[in-house]
Amino acid sequence: MEFYAQATRAIDALAALERELADGVEAEWAQRSATLEREIAIVAAGCVLVLLVLTYGLVAFYRATVGGLHHLNNAIDRAAEGDLTSDAVLPGRDEMADMSQRLRHMLRALSELVADVRSAAAVLGHVGLQLVQDSQQLAERTQSQAASLEQATSNVRAVAETVQANADSAQDIRRLTGELNRETERASELMQHTVGGLGSLQATSQRMTEIIGTIDGIAFQTNILALNAAVEAARAGEAGRGFAVVAAEVRRLAQRSQEAANEVRQLIAESAERVQGTVQEIRSVNEAMDVLVRGIRDIAARIGEMADASRQQSTALREVVAAVGDLDKVTYENSAMVERTTHRANRLMERTRDLDEAVHHMKLRQGTADEAYGLVQKALEHIRAVGYERAVEDFHDKSGPFVDRDLYVFVLDREGTYRVMGLDRAKVGTRVHDAPGINAEQFLADAWHRAEQGGGWIEYNILNPATGQVRAKSSYVVPLGDALLLGCGAYRSALRTEADGRPTSSALDD
Template sequence: MGWFKNLKIARKLQLAFLAVLVLMTILGVFSISQLAKVKNASSEISRDWMPAQKKLGDIKLYFVRLRGTESQLAIYDGDVEAMNGLVSRSQAILSGLDKTMKDYQASLDSPQEREIYPKVAAQITEFLGEHKKIVAAFLAKNNGQGRDLFLGYSNKLYPQILGDLEKLIKINQEGGDAATAGADDTFSQSRVGILGLLVVALVIGMGLALYVARIIAAPLQQAVGIARRVAAGDLGAEIAVHSKDETGQLMLALQTMNEGLRQVVGQVRNGTDSIATASTEIATGNLDLSRRTEQQATALEETASALEELTSTVKQNTDNARQANQLAMAASGVAVRGGGVVGQVVETMEAIHDASNRIVEIISVIDGIAFQTNILALNAAVEAARAGEQGRGFAVVASEVRSLAQRSASAAKEIKQLIDDSVSKVGAGTSLVRQAGSTMSDVVESVKRVTDVVSEISAASNEQSVGIDEINRAVAQMDEVTQQNAALVEQAAAAAQSMQEQASGLASTVSVFKLR
């Protein structure tokens, strides 16, 4: 019956109900067939035997009444009115008897009736002939003849006819009894058969019901037990699938669900442990971060104060740099002008040096002239000495000229020395002036560079001032953000503490589940 287990529940129920319906159909068909037999027997009794008995009874009754009218005719001798009434009554009896006999003759069924009834009908015909004679005799007031006829052949036929009618009635009674017995037998057999089929149907139906209920209810009870174990937190149940129907699919789904829950709960348990550890670390870290954030906020406040002082200093430096730039620019102008003056001085010194060289040359010429004059004066003195008295004046003049020449030579030497000193000093001064010019050029370049540097310093100071203002704003924002961060860190610490508590609660909740 493994194939039956794997059927869908609807198909199982359909097959079970179909089997019950087949059994009920068999039972119904059998019952209907047996009821048809009982109906046929009842129809035979009601259609054949009972009407025949009634008709035979009516014939017998008509016959007895007709015989009674004959007796009454003998009694009512001379009473014409009573006799006429009896005659009318006998006519009605004869009419009913004739009709009943025709109906009975039309309904003859059994061979015995067909054998006996013609004889009875002939006897009745003979009896009716005698009856007419008796009535006619009494109506003619031949009472003696009437009594003779009444006690004669008619009296002989009467018991024979009654006996034959009783035979016919007995035949119909026996036929009815036989039909009744057949109906009873059919009913008994039907009852036994129906009861047997009913018992078989009940047994098969109960067996199918119990089997279907067992193969459906057992997995459902197992599923309910597993669901209760899962509801109680026990995920260690081993779920076996024995069929492919809805209950098997349910067990397979429970197996998949149990495995999934086992994995999920395991992961949740590990996750809650990790979350608890992480939340503890986060809470600790948040507390440390909160302290550091507060320290940072304090440091930022101090930094903001220092930056304000630095801003003031930088602004002063900017002003000083601006003034230094102005002074450097002024110094640069002065240095440029000084460089021009030094250049002019160099040119003048070079002109003086050239003039001094020329003076030296002139003095050299003068010294040469003085030397030659001295020589000439010496020669004149020699010549004056040679000339004697005539040359004395000339000797004096020559002596004076020589003295002047010597003095001129001496003055020229001194002038030359002075000029040489001046030339050397002018040369040294020129060299120094040139060096001063070069130095002044360097100073001018340096002043320009200083001016540029001071300009750059001034610009940088301005930018630094702007940057420090931005830094101040940034520090203010950082201070505000730090304050917000401190508040957020406190909130995060509280949230981490709450998360730790929730993780502990979740871990406690998850600990209810038993994985294995």
């Protein structure tokens, strides 16, 4: 029983020990549980905090990366659709911000490139149009010239044939004139021989006159002798009657001889006068024949010269016909070449229009030459609609239709003074010479040269007020009366230089 009591006590002690140990373990477990709960709460709070930080980081990363990419994608999509005016800049200094800056620079460079292409295409289109018009006019004039040359060739050929016929006729006339000259010289010799014969006849007539005078003297003496014989017969009476009869007959014969001698003398005198007149007439005719012979000889010489000249002219005209024929051939070749040039110029215009249409839909940061040309035409219509003074006010309105990005209307006088400066009214009254980078004298010379032709393009270097940089500019200018010109230009992305590297100004459609 004592053993059972001891065992009972041992069991009770062991149970008390177990309860004590259990209470200690429970207290330790409770303490440890509290500690673990505190640690779990701290860890949970830390996890939640980490999760919140991670969530914030993920959201920030999403917004910084995906949102930036979305913004960049939108800018790239707009650029792909032709809108190069979007601003793709992201804030910050990270890689996305750097990429946005690079994209911005690329869009700006692409906008400048497209603007240069559109401006070049617009200017080339205007110049090409003038080239086509000039080529068409040249083709028409060349064809007209070819037709005129063909007509001239025909006329020159006809003239050559006429001159050849004239040369042949001149040769025939030369031969006939030579024969006439020889016949005239023979007639002159015969006339001189006749004059010599008439001189002998005149001398013979004079000699007959002298003989008749002698016969008349003999008749007079015979008559006196007959009178003396009659007187002596009367003195002799009957013995001298027969002698008186003979004396009377002798007297009658002497009287008849005297009368006949008087008639012959009269006839010889009349013949002598007629011979003398004939001699004078023949001498006059001889002198005329001499003049005629000299004239015919001179005519023969001149006809010979004319024949030689006609022959030379005929030869020269044949050469002219050949040369004109060659010129006519060259003219037709030039006409064909002009037609080919016109065709190629039209093809160039088509390619230029295709190039312009390929980039015309793009929205750019800066203006282009075609827009500048349109702005000039709009400004002219506005001046005609509202008058110059009112239009000047509208040209200076920066929110109006005549100031577009870096495009603006300007008006200059012949001294280079700004009467209108659309982008900066404060420059009205200043001179082109004050603008940096421009060759003012060359600019004014080119601008007024184009204005006096009715309008045209010029290119020069000048300060861009929108960017503050000196750049090349293509401007279209038109006259406003005799003292003013109106223009608008598009800036280029680079400077215009001469072959030696110096800035220059020039008219684009020279």
